[in-house]
Amino acid sequence: MKIRAAIPTAVFATTLLIAGCSSSVNNNAETTDPASATPVEVDDGGCAKNRDQIASLQQDLAKNLYGIAAEQSGKGENTNPNPKPDGAPIKITFSVEGLSHPFLVKQKELAEAAAAEHGVEINVISANDDVNQQFNDIQNAIAQGTDALMMMPATTQGLDAVLKQAEAKQIPYFFTQKGMLGVDPVSQVLAPYANEGKQLGEWVVEHYKGQEDVNVAIISGIPGDQSSDARVNSFLLPLLRACTFNIVATQPGNYRRGDSEKAAQNMLAANPDVDLLFGANDEAALGGIAALTSSGRQGVDVVGLDGETDMFTAITNGQALATVIHKPTAGIVVDEIAEYMRGNPVPEYKVLDEDLVTRETIESGASQPAF
Known part of the structure; x- marks a missing residue:
């Protein structure tokens, strides 16, 4: 288990320059993460x-983020160093890339259902499939204040600059379905x-x-x-x-x-x-x-x-x-946020089991x- 140190309160002067990109480009930045640098023993199966x-x-x-997540799923934990007392209100902001696909609507529904079950407030903000709008939405949520930030990004190109603003305000952030390397989220519950x-x-x-x-x-x-x-x-x-x-x-x-x-x-x-x-x-x-x-x-x-x-x-x-x-993961992330804010450990990576259909x-x- 890892107790996350409190994030320094110094304000980062961050100017976001959003490149002209779309959700159809690479949405997961590579990093020199130690897990990605580990030598791989070749298994050729005898071929x-x-x-x-x-x-x-x-x-x-x-x-690959999703290869790393599958390998590391459930192996590490994070715990909130400054948990909220029982009964204190919790406000979650969920930034989703859009609601134009049934799967995205399902994510919204599951997040709201989980929030109701835990008695926490959730504000689901759709970016309407606009990358620039999503980044602006996240920045606005950080500026206005939220207890936790939850994201399903259309793209992560340039998102690290926005997340530094969250860190400066000590706002923990989480990824659902899609994630990112090279940053420091509390947890990533990713598609398998x-x-x-x-x-x-x-x-x-x-x-x-x-x-x-x-x-x-x-x-x-x-x-x-x-x-x-x-x-x-x-x-x-x-x-x-x-x-x-x-x-x-x-x-x-x-x-x-x-x-x-x-x-x-x-x-x-x-x-x-x-x-x-x-x-x-x-x-x-x-x-x-x-x-x-x-x-x-x-x-x-x-x-x-x-x-x-x-x-x-x-x-x-x-x-x-x-x-x-x-499988959609948004409900699970809301569960994790509620647990984390109350001081309970949550996994750094979580990848769900999958079901074959014939x-x-x-x-x-x-x-x-x-x-």
């Missing part, structure tokens, strides 16, 4: 021909991007067990985004270790169905022998299905990640094999859409 590629992917994951990819990859290896030369096309997410890298690299590792899969093509779909359909069309046209399409999220997988449908191509399996309703329908209809539920789990009633 010598893929050893170099496996080593590269392992090293990338060791520096690395675990999701790993579980799906291991399932794919088992599904194709006994088959040789399975050709795979990858519809990745946002180029340079660590969530996409975590999912894709963690998915690939089991396949490369199995030594029976060939990665024949990779193109980004930007986590969007239309872009992913175009990427799939390109890869399918150039590779007539693709056996499996992997989408870095369900929107990518559904874009792949659209490309297969429009081309009349048959005999290509599809898998994705997120567990959205349309993907459940595709799996039930036999258009896709599997997905993994992408036709069998849907038909049995064991799986429900995430959104």
Whole structure:
């Protein structure tokens, strides 16, 4: 357990220069964090021909926020050095990137429900998918005063400057779903991007067990985004270790169905022998299905990640094999804030377990859409 020292009260003169960026760019700054600098022992699974590629992917994951979070989940704790007495009011500000997606609305609902359960006040501020507005919202919350700051950022580029203002006012801050390296949050409860990819990859290896030369096309997410890298690299590792899969093509779909359909069309046209399409999220997988449908191509399996309703329908209809539920974390972070403000320890990193979805789990009633 680590007792966090009180933050110095000296005011930092911080001027925020917000770059012209969007949520479609890399949203997780790299750092020289000790965890990311640890040498990685290569596990090639006995597949010598893929050893170099496996080593590269392992090293990338060791520096990836979501790879680090998966490895460090539950291993460290932080405790508030200045807890509030029982009965004292607690005000939480939750800055969310927007509410234009059902998953984001779910985050808001879970945060508000958890706040009501703990008897704390929460102010949910939507940035309406505007990066500049979100940074301004966070700055305003810091200036006006709040007991704790909770964030699901569209981008973290430049956010460290804003967080120095929170530190100067001794406002503890927390990340939900998406996080950041190189700063000092109390806790980050992050989406299990690395675990999701790993579980799906291991399932794919088992599904194709006994088959040789399975050709795979990858519809990745946002180029340079660590969530996409975590999912894709963690998915690939089991396949490369199995030594029976060939990665024949990779193109980004930007986590969007239309872009992913175009990427799939390109890869399918150039590779007539693709056996499996992997989408870095369900929107990518559904874009792949659209490309297969429009081309009349048959005999290509599809898998994705997120567990959205349309993907459940595709799996039930036999258009896709599997997905993994992408769980919202906002309610858990509110739980942590309430605990932390009362003086109880909370984890530095927390990553939830993931649930694999197949036709069998849907038909049995064991799986429900995430959104």
